Amino acid sequence: MAPQRRTNMSDIPEELAQARATIDNIDAALVHILAERFRCTQVVGHIKAQHNLPPADPAREQEQVRRLRSLAEESGLDPVFAEKFLQFIVTEVIRHHEDIKQGYEARNE
Template sequence: MEEVDVSVRAELERLRDSIDNIDAAVVHMLAERFKCTQQVGELKAVHRLPPADPGRESRQIERLRRLAESAKLDPAFAEKLLTFIIAEVIRHHESISGEDGVEHRE
């Protein structure tokens, strides 16, 4: 294997440090998002609202696709990511409301 120039290694390390910091921020932002959606799920359960809201989900996907385009991010990737997150949120909401078939106690 060829030896890599020290300046290239330094730049690679700098970039990887930035990636690690961004990954940490993404995880923390997702945690905050799920705290909010947990509260939404609890509110829906108390008021016997359905766990899923297809109209809002569609609007959010379109909104995220537009944001992705303006950020020069593949809109299809952004949609896949949000669809995955929405599915997890709905799963949580179903669990909160008891619609997952498991008995839940307060």
């Protein structure tokens, strides 16, 4: 295998640089959107803990999977990828909800 050549930025065609800049902007937007989503799920976690509801809601999760797969198909995105992405997020959200619940339980002992 030939060694990879490091590309000088001046060697990159303008079209490629523009496409990469667009990707960078989208990545930044994704991070901000994910941060906002997690702020909302923190609120949900506190409500669940206050009402002694379980951190996970399998019925809601399945509905979200169906909805996201449908949106992915409509958008030309692989629905399997969309489901994996959602599962990754949901796993992290549940972990956060478990931590919140433990905090409430510790304060109420």
